[in-house]
Amino acid sequence: MLLPLLFSYRRLGLPLVAAGALLSGCELLEFSPNDHRSPSDKQDLTAKNLAALAATPLPAGDTLRFVYTGDSQRFYNDAKDLVASVNRQTGVQFMIVAGDISDFGMAREMWWVDDHLRNLKIPYLTVIGNHDQVGNGREAYKAIFGPLNYSFVYGDTKFIMTDTNGREYNFNGKIPDMNWVRPQLQDASVRRHVIISHVPPQDDDFDPAVRDAYAQALREDPRLVFEMNAHRHSFSVGQPFNDGVTYVNSYAFERRKYLIVTVWGDKEFRLKEVSF
Amino acid sequence: MIQRIVVAAALAAAPLLTSAAQELATAPPDTTGQVRTALAQQPAPLPWYRPRHAVVQTGGGIGMVAAGVGYGLWRDRAELDVLVGYVPKKHAGSTLSIATAKLMFSPYLIPIKERWQLRPLTVGVYYSYTHGTINDEEPGQYTKGYYWFSTDTRIGPLLGSRITYARDPSPRGRARNISFYYELGTNDLYILSYAQNRRGLSPVDILTLSLGLKADF
Numbered sequence: 001m002l003l004p005l006l007f008s009y010r011r012l013g014l015p016l017v018a019a020g021a022l023l024s025g026c027e028l029l030e031f032s033p034n035d036h037r038s039p040s041d042k043q044d045l046t047a048k049n050l051a052a053l054a055a056t057p058l059p060a061g062d063t064l065r066f067v068y069t070g071d072s073q074r075f076y077n078d079a080k081d082l083v084a085s086v087n088r089q090t091g092v093q094f095m096i097v098a099g100d101i102s103d104f105g106m107a108r109e110m111w112w113v114d115d116h117l118r119n120l121k122i123p124y125l126t127v128i129g130n131h132d133q134v135g136n137g138r139e140a141y142k143a144i145f146g147p148l149n150y151s152f153v154y155g156d157t158k159f160i161m162t163d164t165n166g167r168e169y170n171f172n173g174k175i176p177d178m179n180w181v182r183p184q185l186q187d188a189s190v191r192r193h194v195i196i197s198h199v200p201p202q203d204d205d206f207d208p209a210v211r212d213a214y215a216q217a218l219r220e221d222p223r224l225v226f227e228m229n230a231h232r233h234s235f236s237v238g239q240p241f242n243d244g245v246t247y248v249n250s251y252a253f254e255r256r257k258y259l260i261v262t263v264w265g266d267k268e269f270r271l272k273e274v275s276f
Numbered sequence: 277m278i279q280r281i282v283v284a285a286a287l288a289a290a291p292l293l294t295s296a297a298q299e300l301a302t303a304p305p306d307t308t309g310q311v312r313t314a315l316a317q318q319p320a321p322l323p324w325y326r327p328r329h330a331v332v333q334t335g336g337g338i339g340m341v342a343a344g345v346g347y348g349l350w351r352d353r354a355e356l357d358v359l360v361g362y363v364p365k366k367h368a369g370s371t372l373s374i375a376t377a378k379l380m381f382s383p384y385l386i387p388i389k390e391r392w393q394l395r396p397l398t399v400g401v402y403y404s405y406t407h408g409t410i411n412d413e414e415p416g417q418y419t420k421g422y423y424w425f426s427t428d429t430r431i432g433p434l435l436g437s438r439i440t441y442a443r444d445p446s447p448r449g450r451a452r453n454i455s456f457y458y459e460l461g462t463n464d465l466y467i468l469s470y471a472q473n474r475r476g477l478s479p480v481d482i483l484t485l486s487l488g489l490k491a492d493f
Contacts, residue, residue: 031335080476109469
Protein backbone atom coordinates (compact mmCIF):
# COMPACT_ATOMS: atom_id res chain seq x y z
CA MET A 1 0.00 0.00 0.00
CA LEU A 2 2.74 2.39 1.02
CA LEU A 3 5.01 1.57 -1.90
CA PRO A 4 2.63 2.63 -4.71
CA LEU A 5 1.85 5.75 -2.71
CA LEU A 6 5.52 6.59 -2.41
CA PHE A 7 6.01 5.85 -6.06
CA SER A 8 3.18 8.11 -7.17
CA TYR A 9 4.46 10.79 -4.82
CA ARG A 10 7.85 10.67 -6.50
CA ARG A 11 6.26 10.84 -9.91
CA LEU A 12 4.23 13.80 -8.77
CA GLY A 13 7.32 15.46 -7.34
CA LEU A 14 8.48 17.33 -10.40
CA PRO A 15 5.08 18.68 -11.51
CA LEU A 16 4.44 19.74 -7.92
CA VAL A 17 7.72 21.60 -7.78
CA ALA A 18 6.91 23.22 -11.12
CA ALA A 19 3.44 24.22 -9.91
CA GLY A 20 4.97 25.59 -6.73
CA ALA A 21 7.42 27.62 -8.75
CA LEU A 22 4.58 29.08 -10.81
CA LEU A 23 2.53 29.91 -7.74
CA SER A 24 5.42 31.64 -6.08
CA GLY A 25 6.29 33.41 -9.33
CA CYS A 26 4.71 36.63 -8.14
CA GLU A 27 6.92 36.65 -5.04
CA LEU A 28 9.96 35.76 -7.10
CA LEU A 29 9.28 38.69 -9.42
CA GLU A 30 10.66 41.11 -6.88
CA PHE A 31 10.46 44.72 -8.06
CA SER A 32 13.00 45.85 -5.47
CA PRO A 33 14.25 44.54 -2.13
CA ASN A 34 12.30 47.55 -0.82
CA ASP A 35 9.12 46.33 -2.50
CA HIS A 36 6.69 45.06 0.15
CA ARG A 37 4.05 43.32 -1.93
CA SER A 38 3.45 40.16 0.09
CA PRO A 39 1.40 37.00 -0.26
CA SER A 40 -1.89 37.18 1.66
CA ASP A 41 -0.58 35.00 4.47
CA LYS A 42 2.22 37.53 5.03
CA GLN A 43 0.01 40.58 5.47
CA ASP A 44 -1.56 42.12 8.60
CA LEU A 45 0.14 39.62 10.88
CA THR A 46 -0.50 41.72 13.99
CA ALA A 47 -4.26 41.66 13.42
CA LYS A 48 -4.17 37.94 12.63
CA ASN A 49 -2.15 37.10 15.74
CA LEU A 50 -4.41 39.27 17.90
CA ALA A 51 -7.42 37.40 16.53
CA ALA A 52 -5.71 34.10 17.38
CA LEU A 53 -4.97 35.39 20.89
CA ALA A 54 -8.57 36.51 21.35
CA ALA A 55 -9.67 32.97 20.54
CA THR A 56 -8.00 31.74 23.76
CA PRO A 57 -9.01 34.43 26.28
CA LEU A 58 -7.49 34.65 29.74
CA PRO A 59 -10.15 34.72 32.48
CA ALA A 60 -9.99 37.70 34.86
CA GLY A 61 -7.73 37.01 37.81
CA ASP A 62 -5.73 34.30 36.01
CA THR A 63 -1.96 34.51 35.92
CA LEU A 64 -0.48 36.01 32.76
CA ARG A 65 2.52 34.24 31.25
CA PHE A 66 4.29 35.13 28.01
CA VAL A 67 7.61 34.64 26.27
CA TYR A 68 9.64 37.82 25.87
CA THR A 69 12.36 38.21 23.25
CA GLY A 70 13.60 40.66 20.59
CA ASP A 71 16.06 41.30 17.79
CA SER A 72 15.40 38.29 15.55
CA GLN A 73 17.31 40.14 12.81
CA ARG A 74 19.60 37.93 10.73
CA PHE A 75 19.38 34.96 13.13
CA TYR A 76 17.21 32.47 11.25
CA ASN A 77 18.96 29.36 12.54
CA ASP A 78 18.39 30.64 16.06
CA ALA A 79 14.75 31.44 15.20
CA LYS A 80 14.20 27.83 14.25
CA ASP A 81 15.67 26.60 17.54
CA LEU A 82 13.83 29.21 19.58
CA VAL A 83 10.50 28.07 18.12
CA ALA A 84 11.27 24.44 19.01
CA SER A 85 12.14 25.47 22.55
CA VAL A 86 9.10 27.72 23.08
CA ASN A 87 6.82 24.98 21.73
CA ARG A 88 8.01 22.78 24.61
CA GLN A 89 6.87 25.33 27.21
CA THR A 90 3.52 24.74 28.81
CA GLY A 91 1.29 27.47 30.16
CA VAL A 92 2.66 30.32 28.03
CA GLN A 93 -0.05 32.32 26.29
CA PHE A 94 1.80 34.26 23.60
CA MET A 95 5.22 35.54 22.62
CA ILE A 96 6.51 39.07 22.09
CA VAL A 97 9.36 40.04 19.77
CA ALA A 98 10.30 43.57 20.75
CA GLY A 99 11.57 44.91 17.44
CA ASP A 100 14.35 44.45 14.91
CA ILE A 101 12.43 41.67 13.25
CA SER A 102 14.57 42.33 10.16
CA ASP A 103 18.20 43.34 9.78
CA PHE A 104 18.06 45.42 6.59
CA GLY A 105 14.44 46.65 6.72
CA MET A 106 13.42 44.40 3.84
CA ALA A 107 10.07 42.69 3.43
CA ARG A 108 11.54 39.29 2.67
CA GLU A 109 13.42 39.25 5.95
CA MET A 110 10.13 39.80 7.76
CA TRP A 111 8.65 36.87 5.78
CA TRP A 112 11.61 34.70 6.72
CA VAL A 113 11.18 35.42 10.42
CA ASP A 114 7.45 34.75 10.13
CA ASP A 115 8.19 31.49 8.29
CA HIS A 116 9.66 30.29 11.58
CA LEU A 117 7.47 32.07 14.12
CA ARG A 118 4.26 30.90 12.48
CA ASN A 119 5.30 27.41 13.61
CA LEU A 120 4.80 28.49 17.22
CA LYS A 121 1.85 26.88 18.98
CA ILE A 122 1.04 30.30 20.45
CA PRO A 123 0.43 33.65 18.71
CA TYR A 124 3.28 36.14 18.56
CA LEU A 125 3.21 39.92 18.51
CA THR A 126 5.82 42.44 17.51
CA VAL A 127 6.74 46.08 17.86
CA ILE A 128 8.83 47.93 15.29
CA GLY A 129 12.61 48.25 15.77
CA ASN A 130 15.19 50.60 14.28
CA HIS A 131 16.42 48.03 11.75
CA ASP A 132 12.83 47.59 10.57
CA GLN A 133 12.89 51.26 9.51
CA VAL A 134 15.97 51.22 7.31
CA GLY A 135 15.20 52.20 3.72
CA ASN A 136 11.50 51.56 3.16
CA GLY A 137 11.26 49.12 6.07
CA ARG A 138 8.69 51.16 7.94
CA GLU A 139 6.24 50.68 5.08
CA ALA A 140 7.14 46.99 4.84
CA TYR A 141 6.49 46.57 8.56
CA LYS A 142 3.11 48.28 8.23
CA ALA A 143 2.10 46.02 5.34
CA ILE A 144 3.37 42.76 6.84
CA PHE A 145 2.72 43.31 10.55
CA GLY A 146 0.57 46.40 11.07
CA PRO A 147 0.48 49.70 12.96
CA LEU A 148 3.60 51.13 14.57
CA ASN A 149 1.61 52.06 17.69
CA TYR A 150 -1.09 49.71 18.93
CA SER A 151 -2.43 48.25 22.11
CA PHE A 152 -4.34 45.17 23.14
CA VAL A 153 -5.89 43.84 26.31
CA TYR A 154 -5.32 40.28 27.42
CA GLY A 155 -6.90 39.18 30.69
CA ASP A 156 -6.28 41.94 33.20
CA THR A 157 -3.41 43.52 31.31
CA LYS A 158 -3.25 46.18 28.64
CA PHE A 159 -0.18 45.94 26.40
CA ILE A 160 0.90 49.26 24.92
CA MET A 161 3.21 48.79 21.91
CA THR A 162 4.96 51.88 20.64
CA ASP A 163 7.66 53.05 18.26
CA THR A 164 10.59 54.54 20.20
CA ASN A 165 13.14 54.47 17.37
CA GLY A 166 13.77 58.20 17.46
CA ARG A 167 17.06 58.10 15.59
CA GLU A 168 15.31 56.63 12.55
CA TYR A 169 13.30 59.86 12.36
CA ASN A 170 16.49 61.86 12.83
CA PHE A 171 15.29 62.91 16.30
CA ASN A 172 12.32 64.93 15.10
CA GLY A 173 10.98 65.33 18.65
CA LYS A 174 7.87 63.27 17.90
CA ILE A 175 9.01 59.70 18.66
CA PRO A 176 7.62 58.14 20.75
CA ASP A 177 4.35 59.85 19.95
CA MET A 178 3.40 61.08 23.42
CA ASN A 179 0.01 62.22 22.13
CA TRP A 180 -0.69 58.53 21.52
CA VAL A 181 1.19 57.10 24.51
CA ARG A 182 -0.30 59.32 27.26
CA PRO A 183 -3.97 58.44 26.73
CA GLN A 184 -2.99 54.76 26.55
CA LEU A 185 -1.29 55.01 29.95
CA GLN A 186 -4.25 56.95 31.35
CA ASP A 187 -6.74 54.22 30.43
CA ALA A 188 -8.21 53.24 33.80
CA SER A 189 -10.46 50.47 32.47
CA VAL A 190 -7.84 47.71 32.84
CA ARG A 191 -6.13 46.53 36.03
CA ARG A 192 -2.53 46.53 34.73
CA HIS A 193 -0.45 48.19 32.03
CA VAL A 194 2.70 46.93 30.33
CA ILE A 195 4.42 49.21 27.80
CA ILE A 196 6.74 47.66 25.21
CA SER A 197 9.02 49.27 22.65
CA HIS A 198 12.33 48.59 20.95
CA VAL A 199 14.79 51.30 22.00
CA PRO A 200 15.04 51.84 25.78
CA PRO A 201 14.61 55.46 26.90
CA GLN A 202 18.03 55.46 28.56
CA ASP A 203 19.64 54.61 25.19
CA ASP A 204 21.42 57.04 22.85
CA ASP A 205 19.03 56.04 20.05
CA PHE A 206 16.00 57.35 21.98
CA ASP A 207 15.13 60.96 21.15
CA PRO A 208 16.61 63.00 24.04
CA ALA A 209 13.93 65.66 23.51
CA VAL A 210 11.20 63.15 24.40
CA ARG A 211 13.01 61.16 27.08
CA ASP A 212 11.85 63.14 30.12
CA ALA A 213 8.24 63.33 28.96
CA TYR A 214 8.21 59.57 28.36
CA ALA A 215 9.78 58.66 31.69
CA GLN A 216 7.46 61.04 33.48
CA ALA A 217 4.33 59.64 31.83
CA LEU A 218 5.38 56.14 32.90
CA ARG A 219 6.15 57.30 36.45
CA GLU A 220 2.68 58.82 36.71
CA ASP A 221 0.88 55.63 35.65
CA PRO A 222 -0.22 53.79 38.79
CA ARG A 223 -1.15 50.68 36.79
CA LEU A 224 2.20 50.19 35.08
CA VAL A 225 3.87 46.88 35.94
CA PHE A 226 7.05 47.58 33.95
CA GLU A 227 8.43 48.95 30.71
CA MET A 228 10.07 46.49 28.27
CA ASN A 229 12.64 46.93 25.47
CA ALA A 230 15.08 45.07 23.25
CA HIS A 231 17.82 46.68 21.07
CA ARG A 232 20.69 45.98 23.48
CA HIS A 233 20.65 42.23 22.76
CA SER A 234 21.14 41.27 26.40
CA PHE A 235 18.93 40.90 29.39
CA SER A 236 18.73 43.53 32.09
CA VAL A 237 16.18 44.53 34.71
CA GLY A 238 16.43 47.69 36.77
CA GLN A 239 15.23 51.19 37.47
CA PRO A 240 17.54 53.40 35.39
CA PHE A 241 15.71 56.60 36.34
CA ASN A 242 15.50 55.66 40.05
CA ASP A 243 11.84 56.56 40.00
CA GLY A 244 10.21 53.26 40.89
CA VAL A 245 9.59 52.30 37.25
CA THR A 246 11.12 48.94 36.29
CA TYR A 247 12.66 48.52 32.82
CA VAL A 248 13.29 45.05 31.38
CA ASN A 249 15.50 44.38 28.36
CA SER A 250 15.28 41.21 26.26
CA TYR A 251 17.90 38.87 24.90
CA ALA A 252 18.39 38.86 21.13
CA PHE A 253 17.72 35.59 19.26
CA GLU A 254 21.47 35.18 18.75
CA ARG A 255 22.03 34.99 22.51
CA ARG A 256 19.98 31.78 22.46
CA LYS A 257 18.09 32.75 25.58
CA TYR A 258 14.65 34.16 26.15
CA LEU A 259 12.53 35.21 29.11
CA ILE A 260 9.32 33.74 30.42
CA VAL A 261 7.44 36.56 32.11
CA THR A 262 4.79 35.74 34.71
CA VAL A 263 2.52 38.50 36.04
CA TRP A 264 -0.11 38.23 38.78
CA GLY A 265 -1.75 40.38 41.46
CA ASP A 266 -1.54 44.11 40.88
CA LYS A 267 2.11 44.33 39.89
CA GLU A 268 3.72 41.06 40.93
CA PHE A 269 6.02 39.53 38.35
CA ARG A 270 8.72 36.93 37.87
CA LEU A 271 11.26 36.69 35.04
CA LYS A 272 12.60 33.25 34.16
CA GLU A 273 15.51 32.82 31.79
CA VAL A 274 15.41 29.90 29.33
CA SER A 275 18.41 28.78 27.23
CA PHE A 276 17.94 26.95 23.94
CA MET B 277 -11.90 38.88 -40.01
CA ILE B 278 -8.67 38.13 -38.18
CA GLN B 279 -8.01 35.20 -40.50
CA ARG B 280 -8.33 37.51 -43.50
CA ILE B 281 -5.82 39.91 -42.03
CA VAL B 282 -3.38 37.07 -41.35
CA VAL B 283 -3.75 35.83 -44.92
CA ALA B 284 -3.27 39.34 -46.28
CA ALA B 285 -0.18 39.82 -44.11
CA ALA B 286 1.24 36.50 -45.25
CA LEU B 287 0.70 37.43 -48.88
CA ALA B 288 2.35 40.77 -48.34
CA ALA B 289 5.30 39.16 -46.54
CA ALA B 290 5.83 36.40 -49.08
CA PRO B 291 7.91 38.41 -51.55
CA LEU B 292 10.08 39.70 -48.68
CA LEU B 293 10.74 36.18 -47.48
CA THR B 294 11.59 35.07 -50.99
CA SER B 295 14.08 37.89 -51.45
CA ALA B 296 15.60 37.16 -48.04
CA ALA B 297 16.01 33.53 -49.04
CA GLN B 298 17.72 34.57 -52.26
CA GLU B 299 20.11 36.79 -50.37
CA LEU B 300 20.88 33.93 -48.03
CA ALA B 301 21.64 31.67 -50.92
CA THR B 302 24.26 34.08 -52.20
CA ALA B 303 25.70 34.83 -48.75
CA PRO B 304 28.75 32.91 -47.50
CA PRO B 305 27.93 29.87 -45.34
CA ASP B 306 27.25 30.70 -41.71
CA THR B 307 29.93 28.82 -39.81
CA THR B 308 29.91 30.85 -36.60
CA GLY B 309 26.55 29.66 -35.30
CA GLN B 310 25.54 33.29 -34.99
CA VAL B 311 22.04 34.40 -35.66
CA ARG B 312 21.80 35.22 -39.30
CA THR B 313 23.04 38.70 -40.07
CA ALA B 314 24.66 37.89 -43.37
CA LEU B 315 23.44 40.01 -46.22
CA ALA B 316 24.49 40.73 -49.73
CA GLN B 317 25.35 44.23 -48.64
CA GLN B 318 27.31 44.75 -45.40
CA PRO B 319 25.88 47.55 -43.19
CA ALA B 320 28.06 50.52 -42.43
CA PRO B 321 29.89 50.04 -39.10
CA LEU B 322 28.22 51.71 -36.15
CA PRO B 323 30.02 54.16 -33.89
CA TRP B 324 31.23 52.38 -30.72
CA TYR B 325 28.90 54.30 -28.44
CA ARG B 326 25.75 53.52 -30.39
CA PRO B 327 23.74 50.94 -28.38
CA ARG B 328 23.14 47.69 -30.21
CA HIS B 329 19.92 46.68 -28.50
CA ALA B 330 17.07 47.92 -26.34
CA VAL B 331 15.92 45.96 -23.33
CA VAL B 332 12.84 45.92 -21.11
CA GLN B 333 12.24 43.66 -18.13
CA THR B 334 10.23 43.14 -14.98
CA GLY B 335 11.42 41.87 -11.60
CA GLY B 336 14.90 40.90 -10.54
CA GLY B 337 14.88 43.58 -7.83
CA ILE B 338 15.57 46.35 -10.34
CA GLY B 339 12.07 47.59 -11.09
CA MET B 340 8.47 46.72 -11.76
CA VAL B 341 9.50 47.87 -15.20
CA ALA B 342 13.11 48.48 -16.15
CA ALA B 343 14.14 49.63 -19.59
CA GLY B 344 17.43 50.51 -21.16
CA VAL B 345 19.98 49.83 -23.82
CA GLY B 346 22.96 47.56 -24.19
CA TYR B 347 26.09 46.66 -26.07
CA GLY B 348 27.32 43.34 -27.39
CA LEU B 349 30.88 42.49 -26.45
CA TRP B 350 33.18 39.71 -27.56
CA ARG B 351 31.11 38.78 -30.64
CA ASP B 352 27.89 39.02 -28.65
CA ARG B 353 28.99 36.30 -26.24
CA ALA B 354 28.80 39.00 -23.58
CA GLU B 355 26.48 41.93 -23.20
CA LEU B 356 26.53 45.02 -21.06
CA ASP B 357 23.09 46.49 -20.40
CA VAL B 358 22.23 49.72 -18.64
CA LEU B 359 18.68 50.06 -17.33
CA VAL B 360 16.52 52.45 -15.40
CA GLY B 361 13.77 50.82 -13.34
CA TYR B 362 10.61 52.12 -11.77
CA VAL B 363 8.65 50.92 -8.75
CA PRO B 364 5.40 52.76 -7.96
CA LYS B 365 4.76 54.09 -4.47
CA LYS B 366 1.96 51.66 -3.73
CA HIS B 367 4.35 48.70 -3.92
CA ALA B 368 7.27 50.13 -1.95
CA GLY B 369 5.94 53.01 0.12
CA SER B 370 7.75 55.54 -2.04
CA THR B 371 8.37 55.86 -5.75
CA LEU B 372 11.71 54.25 -6.51
CA SER B 373 13.94 54.72 -9.50
CA ILE B 374 16.69 52.17 -9.86
CA ALA B 375 19.75 52.51 -12.09
CA THR B 376 21.29 49.17 -13.00
CA ALA B 377 24.27 47.87 -14.95
CA LYS B 378 24.23 44.20 -15.97
CA LEU B 379 27.08 42.22 -17.47
CA MET B 380 26.00 38.86 -18.89
CA PHE B 381 27.96 36.06 -20.57
CA SER B 382 26.35 33.48 -22.86
CA PRO B 383 29.00 30.88 -23.66
CA TYR B 384 26.72 28.60 -25.71
CA LEU B 385 24.64 29.47 -28.78
CA ILE B 386 22.43 26.69 -30.06
CA PRO B 387 20.56 27.16 -33.35
CA ILE B 388 17.21 25.43 -32.97
CA LYS B 389 15.84 25.91 -36.44
CA GLU B 390 15.86 28.62 -39.01
CA ARG B 391 15.55 32.01 -37.27
CA TRP B 392 15.48 30.53 -33.75
CA GLN B 393 18.45 30.31 -31.45
CA LEU B 394 18.87 29.37 -27.80
CA ARG B 395 21.35 30.61 -25.26
CA PRO B 396 20.81 27.89 -22.66
CA LEU B 397 23.02 29.55 -20.09
CA THR B 398 23.50 33.20 -19.38
CA VAL B 399 25.50 34.04 -16.31
CA GLY B 400 26.35 37.47 -15.03
CA VAL B 401 26.34 40.12 -12.36
CA TYR B 402 24.36 43.27 -11.78
CA TYR B 403 24.93 46.39 -9.79
CA SER B 404 22.04 48.64 -8.89
CA TYR B 405 21.53 51.97 -7.22
CA THR B 406 18.12 52.90 -5.85
CA HIS B 407 16.97 56.48 -5.62
CA GLY B 408 13.94 57.50 -3.58
CA THR B 409 14.05 55.33 -0.46
CA ILE B 410 12.22 56.85 2.50
CA ASN B 411 14.72 56.54 5.32
CA ASP B 412 17.91 57.34 3.52
CA GLU B 413 20.70 58.59 5.72
CA GLU B 414 20.53 62.31 6.46
CA PRO B 415 23.70 64.14 7.47
CA GLY B 416 24.45 63.45 11.12
CA GLN B 417 21.61 60.97 11.55
CA TYR B 418 23.89 58.07 12.40
CA THR B 419 27.35 57.65 13.80
CA LYS B 420 29.85 56.19 11.36
CA GLY B 421 29.26 52.49 10.75
CA TYR B 422 25.90 52.47 12.59
CA TYR B 423 24.53 50.47 9.70
CA TRP B 424 27.43 48.75 7.99
CA PHE B 425 25.51 47.97 4.78
CA SER B 426 24.26 50.21 2.00
CA THR B 427 20.53 50.73 1.75
CA ASP B 428 20.65 51.81 -1.88
CA THR B 429 23.45 49.89 -3.56
CA ARG B 430 22.93 46.22 -4.36
CA ILE B 431 25.10 43.78 -6.24
CA GLY B 432 24.19 40.24 -7.15
CA PRO B 433 24.63 37.27 -9.48
CA LEU B 434 22.29 36.30 -12.32
CA LEU B 435 21.69 32.99 -14.04
CA GLY B 436 19.25 32.44 -16.86
CA SER B 437 18.45 31.48 -20.42
CA ARG B 438 17.48 33.30 -23.54
CA ILE B 439 15.75 32.49 -26.79
CA THR B 440 16.23 34.62 -29.89
CA TYR B 441 14.19 35.04 -33.03
CA ALA B 442 15.88 36.52 -36.08
CA ARG B 443 13.53 39.01 -37.67
CA ASP B 444 14.32 40.25 -41.13
CA PRO B 445 17.18 42.72 -41.04
CA SER B 446 16.41 46.40 -41.38
CA PRO B 447 16.55 47.97 -44.86
CA ARG B 448 20.00 49.28 -43.95
CA GLY B 449 21.13 45.78 -43.11
CA ARG B 450 21.07 45.93 -39.33
CA ALA B 451 20.14 42.82 -37.37
CA ARG B 452 16.75 43.07 -35.75
CA ASN B 453 16.82 39.97 -33.58
CA ILE B 454 14.37 39.83 -30.74
CA SER B 455 14.99 37.78 -27.58
CA PHE B 456 13.04 36.67 -24.56
CA TYR B 457 14.98 35.94 -21.41
CA TYR B 458 14.52 34.96 -17.81
CA GLU B 459 17.06 35.32 -15.07
CA LEU B 460 17.19 33.99 -11.55
CA GLY B 461 19.13 36.24 -9.23
CA THR B 462 19.66 37.38 -5.71
CA ASN B 463 21.59 40.13 -3.97
CA ASP B 464 24.49 40.61 -1.58
CA LEU B 465 22.35 40.93 1.56
CA TYR B 466 20.18 37.92 0.72
CA ILE B 467 23.29 35.84 0.05
CA LEU B 468 24.78 36.89 3.36
CA SER B 469 21.52 36.00 5.13
CA TYR B 470 21.47 32.54 3.57
CA ALA B 471 25.21 31.90 4.03
CA GLN B 472 24.90 32.46 7.76
CA ASN B 473 21.65 30.51 8.10
CA ARG B 474 21.87 27.34 6.08
CA ARG B 475 19.45 25.62 8.46
CA GLY B 476 17.10 28.53 8.91
CA LEU B 477 16.73 29.57 5.24
CA SER B 478 16.54 27.70 1.96
CA PRO B 479 18.19 28.81 -1.30
CA VAL B 480 14.73 29.31 -2.82
CA ASP B 481 14.00 31.94 -0.16
CA ILE B 482 16.61 34.29 -1.58
CA LEU B 483 15.81 33.89 -5.30
CA THR B 484 14.40 36.60 -7.52
CA LEU B 485 13.11 36.22 -11.06
CA SER B 486 13.39 38.60 -14.01
CA LEU B 487 11.51 38.30 -17.29
CA GLY B 488 12.59 40.45 -20.19
CA LEU B 489 12.81 41.23 -23.87
CA LYS B 490 15.75 42.42 -25.92
CA ALA B 491 15.53 43.86 -29.39
CA ASP B 492 18.42 44.72 -31.67
CA PHE B 493 18.14 48.00 -33.50
